[in-house]
Amino acid sequence: xxxxxxxxxxxxxxxxxxxxxxxxxxxxxxxxxxxxxxxxxxxxxxxxxxxxxxxxxxxxxxxxxxxxxxxxxxxxxxxxxxxxxxxxxxxxxxxxxxxxxxxxxxxxxxxxxxxxxxxxxxxxxxxxxxxxxxxxxxxxxxxxxxxxxxxxxxxxxxxxxxxxxxxxxxx
Amino acid sequence: xxxxxxxxxxxxxxxxxxxxxxxxxxxxxxxxxxxxxxxxxxxxxxxxxxxxxxxxxxxxxxxxxxxxxxxxxxxxxxxxxxxxxxxxxxxxxxxxxxxxxxxxxxxxxxxxxxxxxxxxxxxxxxxxxxxxxxxxxxxxxxxxxxxxxxxxxxxxxxxxxxxxxxxxxxxxxxxxxxxxxxxxxxxxx
Numbered sequence: 001x002x003x004x005x006x007x008x009x010x011x012x013x014x015x016x017x018x019x020x021x022x023x024x025x026x027x028x029x030x031x032x033x034x035x036x037x038x039x040x041x042x043x044x045x046x047x048x049x050x051x052x053x054x055x056x057x058x059x060x061x062x063x064x065x066x067x068x069x070x071x072x073x074x075x076x077x078x079x080x081x082x083x084x085x086x087x088x089x090x091x092x093x094x095x096x097x098x099x100x101x102x103x104x105x106x107x108x109x110x111x112x113x114x115x116x117x118x119x120x121x122x123x124x125x126x127x128x129x130x131x132x133x134x135x136x137x138x139x140x141x142x143x144x145x146x147x148x149x150x151x152x153x154x155x156x157x158x159x160x161x162x163x164x165x166x167x168x169x170x171x
Numbered sequence: 172x173x174x175x176x177x178x179x180x181x182x183x184x185x186x187x188x189x190x191x192x193x194x195x196x197x198x199x200x201x202x203x204x205x206x207x208x209x210x211x212x213x214x215x216x217x218x219x220x221x222x223x224x225x226x227x228x229x230x231x232x233x234x235x236x237x238x239x240x241x242x243x244x245x246x247x248x249x250x251x252x253x254x255x256x257x258x259x260x261x262x263x264x265x266x267x268x269x270x271x272x273x274x275x276x277x278x279x280x281x282x283x284x285x286x287x288x289x290x291x292x293x294x295x296x297x298x299x300x301x302x303x304x305x306x307x308x309x310x311x312x313x314x315x316x317x318x319x320x321x322x323x324x325x326x327x328x329x330x331x332x333x334x335x336x337x338x339x340x341x342x343x344x345x346x347x348x349x350x351x352x353x354x355x356x357x358x359x360x
Binding site for chain 1: 172174175189190193194217221224225226227228229230231233234235237238241242244245246247248249250251252254255256258259260262263267268269270271272273275276280281284285287288290291296297300301302303304305306310311313314315317318320321323324325326
């Protein structure tokens with residue numbers, strides 16, 4: 001086999017920056033450095049990880065392949081980290097299990113929903129998830145109705161529909 | 172450059188394998204199929220090409236196939252589990268693309284909650300009893316593990332986006348449909 005497993009200096013620096021991301025996340029989760037909002041905390045950790053890599057980039061003088069490889073490695077770590085982070089912080093099924101376990105007694109579906117939202121009606125959950133659509137400009141409110149926006153909303157709905165078909169998911 | 176192309180070939184093989192495998196009804200969890208396919212096509216691709224006498228650096232291969240696999244899984248997860256995209260899809264299929272908020276809650280969000288209840292029961296993390304649902308021993312053990320991870324990560328929220336961000340951002344309240352935090356714009360629904 002003629003496979004070179006030893007990374008160049010530039011790629012090694014990118015791998016180190018990838019490893020720095022979870023370390024920074026943990027550092028920003030406790031003590032004096034704590035950033036309260038989990039979403040903002042992840043963004044700050046990612047910015048610092050990318051910044052650290054950019055800071056040493058001129059010293060490593062990478063060629064094009066090393067540069068592309070480094071960017072892709074960091075992007076992979078950021079995206080994978082973001083996926084795991086959202087799962088831990090906002091995961092729907094995960095949070096439901098935590099709520100049921102926390103209750104430590106039998107709950108009806110309605111009681112379970114109340115425990116999940118910490119005492120708010122299930123409307124609060126609906127509002128919470130709709131908030132994402134509003135912020136991304138995919139839907140808006142007209143009085144007490146929710147309306148899909150004609151351009152961005154329709155484009156995203158079409159895109160999601162195509163992806164569902166591509167992955168063979170039933171609608 | 173050779174490594175980047177080999178990585179692209181591994182990712183292409185991964186896409187083909189998942190598109191076929193996801194259509195087979197029986198088998199492991201869908202996300203597990205993604206992971207197994209990504210790892211399998213990567214390892215097989217590297218071994219086959221190395222055995223064929225190709226000379227290449229490993230890390231460009233890992234970077235391209237890894238990045239492709241994560242993006243592919245990200246797209247899949249967005250349409251597979253996202254409640255927000257499910258709501259958008261319902262709006263898209265409704266005449267006028269409009270639904271009353273109460274109808275969205277009653278007909279789509281509550282059923283989504285009930286669907287997740289079924290998933291937890293199927294995973295043996297929850298069990299149905301006469302008075303409702305309880306966490307099983309396995310469910311409690313899983314919850315304790317997740318709780319430890321959350322504590323390590325300094326997360327104490329309920330799982331609602333607004334609750335998580337409330338400490339830093341003002342959130343409109345008592346409106347028919349409250350808006351989320353400004354930070355949500357950076358998230359996939």
